[in-house]
Structures are given as C-alpha cells and as structure tokens.
Amino acid sequence: MAPFSDPREAALRRRKAIALGLLAFAGLGLAVVSVLERTHPHWAFGFLAAVFEAALVGGLADWFAVVALFRHPLGMGWIPHTAIIPSKKDALGASLADFICDHFLGTRQVAEKLQSMDIAGSIAGKLADSAFSQTMGRALANALPRILDALDSEELHRFLHRMADARLRGVDLSGVVAVLLRQLTDDGRHQALVDAGLAYAGDVLAAPGTHERISDMASRELWKVLRYLKLEGVVADRVADKLVAGMTGMVNDMAADRDHEMRQRIGTEFERLILRLEDDPALRERVNAFRDQLIEDSDLSRYLRSLWRDLAAWIRDDVEREDSTIASRIAGVGAEIGTRLAADDDMRAWINGGIVGLVLPEVERYREGIRGFIVERVHQWSAEELTRELELAVGSDLQFIRYNGTAVGALIGGILYGLVHGIQALV
Numbered sequence: 001m002a003p004f005s006d007p008r009e010a011a012l013r014r015r016k017a018i019a020l021g022l023l024a025f026a027g028l029g030l031a032v033v034s035v036l037e038r039t040h041p042h043w044a045f046g047f048l049a050a051v052f053e054a055a056l057v058g059g060l061a062d063w064f065a066v067v068a069l070f071r072h073p074l075g076m077g078w079i080p081h082t083a084i085i086p087s088k089k090d091a092l093g094a095s096l097a098d099f100i101c102d103h104f105l106g107t108r109q110v111a112e113k114l115q116s117m118d119i120a121g122s123i124a125g126k127l128a129d130s131a132f133s134q135t136m137g138r139a140l141a142n143a144l145p146r147i148l149d150a151l152d153s154e155e156l157h158r159f160l161h162r163m164a165d166a167r168l169r170g171v172d173l174s175g176v177v178a179v180l181l182r183q184l185t186d187d188g189r190h191q192a193l194v195d196a197g198l199a200y201a202g203d204v205l206a207a208p209g210t211h212e213r214i215s216d217m218a219s220r221e222l223w224k225v226l227r228y229l230k231l232e233g234v235v236a237d238r239v240a241d242k243l244v245a246g247m248t249g250m251v252n253d254m255a256a257d258r259d260h261e262m263r264q265r266i267g268t269e270f271e272r273l274i275l276r277l278e279d280d281p282a283l284r285e286r287v288n289a290f291r292d293q294l295i296e297d298s299d300l301s302r303y304l305r306s307l308w309r310d311l312a313a314w315i316r317d318d319v320e321r322e323d324s325t326i327a328s329r330i331a332g333v334g335a336e337i338g339t340r341l342a343a344d345d346d347m348r349a350w351i352n353g354g355i356v357g358l359v360l361p362e363v364e365r366y367r368e369g370i371r372g373f374i375v376e377r378v379h380q381w382s383a384e385e386l387t388r389e390l391e392l393a394v395g396s397d398l399q400f401i402r403y404n405g406t407a408v409g410a411l412i413g414g415i416l417y418g419l420v421h422g423i424q425a426l427v
Contacts (some may be wrong), residue, residue, distance in 0.1 A: 008392040015197060015399035021033045022406045023063065026055040043421070050417035051410045058409020062402045070387050070395070085390055086383035093378025097371040105370065110363050111356060120351035127338025130331075137331030141319040144326065177287065178277035206248070 030052035037045035067073045068082040077083070085092065103109065126132050276283045318326050341347055378386065 006392065008309020008396065012392060012396045019059070019063070019399045019402035019406075022403060023056065023059045026052050026059060026406060027409070030056055046421075047414060050413045050414075054416070055406045055410035058412070059090050059402055061409075062405030066395075066398045066401055069398070070391050078308075086387050089381070089383050089386055090375075090379055096378065097374035101367050101371045105363055105367050107360060107364060111360055114356045114359060115352075118348070118352060119355055120348035123351075124338045124341035124348065127211035127334045128342050129338070130335055133331040133335040133338065134327075136334055138324070139331070140330050141324050141327035144319055145316050148315060152309075152312060154229040154352050178274050254367065264382050 030049060033045045033048040033052060037049055049327075064073050069084050071086070072079065072082045127136075277287070315326065318324050341351075
C-alpha cells in the first residue's frame with residue numbers, strides 16, 4: 001500500500017517546480033541571447049538579454065524572500081533576518097494570541113455580534129416548524145434508551161448509593177423537620193394547611209359511604225343482647241348519625257372560626273413538637289435513627305430499584321413504537337414553545353439579552369486563558385513542526401510571488417532597456 005501523501009505537499013512541490021523552471025528558462029535565455037548578441041550584434045538581442053537578466057534577478061530575489069521566511073537560503077545561517085518563522089516562533093504565537101483575543105474575542109466585538117443575532121428568534125422559528133419539532137422529538141426520544149443504558153450500571157448505582165448514604169447520614173433530619181415546621185407555622189401559614197385538611201374531612205364525612213362504614217363498625221361493637229333483640233341495626237344507625245353529625249359540626253365550627261379551641265391546640269401542638277425536635281436529644285435521636293433505618297432498609301432500596309427498572313422498561317417500549325408518546329410529547333412541547341416564543345417580542349428580547357449577559361462575562365473570564373493557551377501551544381511546537389505546517393498551508397500560494405517576480409522583473413528589464421536606449425538616442 002502506498003504511504004499516505006498530503007495533497008498540500010504535492011501542490012507545493014508542483015508549484016516550486018514551476019517557479020524553478022521559470023528561473024531556469026530565464027537563465028538559459030540570458031545565456032543564449034548573450035552569445036547571440038556577441039556573434040550577431042542586434043538591438044533585439046540586447047533587449048532580450050535585458051529582459052532575461054531582469055527576470056532572473058527578480059525570480060532569484062523573490063526565491064530568496066520566500067525561502068527566508070521558512071529557513072536559511074542554501075543553509076547560509078550567517079545571513080541576517082532569515083528563517084524568520086522558526087526564529088520568531090514564540091513571538092508569532094504571542095502575536096497570534098493577541099490578534100485572536102483582541103479582534104475576535106474582544107468584549108465589544110462579541111457583544112456587537114451577539115446583539116446582531118436574533119438567537120431567540122432563530123430558535124423559535126426552528127421549534128415552530130412542525131417537521132423540525134417532530135424530528136427533534138424523535139431524536140431526543142431515541143437518545144433516551146442510550147442514556148438509560150449508561151445510567152443502568154451496577155457500578156454507578158453502587159457509587160450513587162455510597163454517596164447518597166454518606167450525604168443522608170450527615171443530615172440532621174430532626175433539625176430539618178423542625179425548620180420546615182417553623183417555616184410552616186410562622187405568621188399562621190399552617191392555618192391554610194388546617195383549612196385544607198378540614199375541607200377534606202368535611203367531604204369525607206359528607207360522603208354517603210362514610211355513614212354506612214360507621215354504622216357497620218358500631219353494629220359490630222354493640223352488645224350481644226341487642227343482637228338477640230335485633231335492635232343493633234337501629235341503634236347502630238342512630239349512633240352513626242350522632243357520630244357523623246357531631247364530627248361534621250366540629251369540623252364546620254373549626255373551619256369557620258380560626259380562633260376555635262381545637263385549632264389553637266393544633267397550633268400549640270405544632271410549637272411543642274418543634275421545640276422538642278430542636279431541644280429534646282432523645283426525640284432527635286429517635287428521628288435520626290428512623291432516618292438510618294430508612295437508609296438501611298433493603299426492601300425500600302429494592303422497591304426504588306424496581307420502580308426505576310419499570311420506568312426504564314416503559315420508556316424503552318414507548319420509544320420503539322412509531323407513535324411514541326414521549327416523542328410526540330416532546331415535539332408538541334417544542335412546537336408550542338416555538339409558536340409562543342415567535343409571537344412574544346418581549347420574551348425574545350429578554351432571552352437575547354440574557355444570552356449576551358451570560359456570554360460576555362464568560363468571554364471576559366476566559367479570554368486571558370485562551371490567550372495563554374495559544375501562546376503555550378505554539379511554544380510547545382517544535383520550530384520544524386510549525387515551519388512545516390505553515391509552509392504546507394501557505395507555501396504553495398507563496399510560489400506565485402516567485403512567478404510574479406520573474407514576470408515583473410522581465411517586464412521592468414524590458415522597460416528600462418527601452419528607456420536607457422531612448423535617452424541615449426536623444427543625447
């Protein structure tokens with residue numbers, strides 16, 4: 001198998017050969033016309049000699065200039081200001097870093113570019129396109145099984161379990177509950193929770209099945225003598241009526257009066273519980289022991305793992321279907337967001353402003369790091385490596401300087417020959 005060849009290297013060799021051929025042609029032409037001028041004196045041979053001579057000088061001068069960028073011409077290191085790129089490698093790296101950071105990553109340049117881009121509008125337009133939203137929904141849905149496969153790893157589960165175990169055991173559950181309850185009861189916030197509880201209790205008591213269940217319970221607990229007299233059903237119904245009516249009345253009274261004695265007692269019990277959670281070492285120990293018991297409960301761990309596996313299995317089954325619920329839901333949400341965003345100028349302006357506000361500080365933060373990275377990376381390159389890469393990148397185009405030098409030299413040589421002989425004819 002032929003070794004790999006860089007096409008840039010082939011192009012460079014070809015153009016160097018052309019430039020060398022032009023020099024050889026100029027040199028050969030100069031030699032030929034010089035001989036002809038001696039043997040057959042004629043102004044045309046003098047003209048051609050001047051043309052070829054100037055072409056040769058121009059080509060050689062530009063050859064020297066091009067080669068001097070990358071190395072010492074003919075290995076003559078004593079010539080000053082040659083092999084410029086290798087000798088100025090680090091300075092070139094610093095200049096390149098300054099150019100990129102000052103002209104491409106400058107705060108003003110980045111801000112102007114971001115402000116000229118309606119990023120939110122572009123996103124809205126894409127999302128509002130139903131075809132794009134459906135493609136996006138399917139792509140994201142198809143990615144879910146791979147994400148689940150990555151997450152469904154015993155090593156990952158054990159790592160997360162160890163990390164969660166250490167974190168949870170360091171949590172003072174008693175203190176956390178006390179803080180939550182304190183926040184709940186401050187300024188009477190718990191009253192809304194009590195109201196919700198009372199409303200739920202009232203609905204339960206008003207339900208037809210509640211009376212029947214209480215009646216059945218009362219009937220089972222009545223004395224045997226009432227059963228012999230077959231009065232237990234009547235008495236049970238009346239007991240149920242009294243219980244339901246009494247509890248309903250109490251619930252209604254508590255719901256209507258926030259200063260009700262029972263509501264006050266609830267608030268007092270909350271406060272007592274909070275103080276005990278904060279100050280009672282025995283209670284704190286029991287609560288934290290309950291925390292440790294939950295952490296160590298293997299049944300709970302297995303249950304959570306089974307929930308995770310069931311969810312993962314459902315997701316995999318769903319995304320394999322053509323009418324995937326997940327894919328269609330993602331597509332629907334994306335299309336709705338796109339439509340609403342496209343119609344809301346203020347929201348788009350807010351998003352665009354937020355992007356500018358997010359990006360600019362990061363540009364400021366990392367600009368010097370990028371500058372340092374470029375300088376360090378160029379410094380790490382060997383001079384030969386950098387020279388070779390730059391020559392392959394631009395050396396092929398630089399050969400046109402040699403072409404032009406040879407051609408322009410020939411043109412100038414002819415013009416000068418004409419001017420000199422014209423002046424001599426006038427004098």
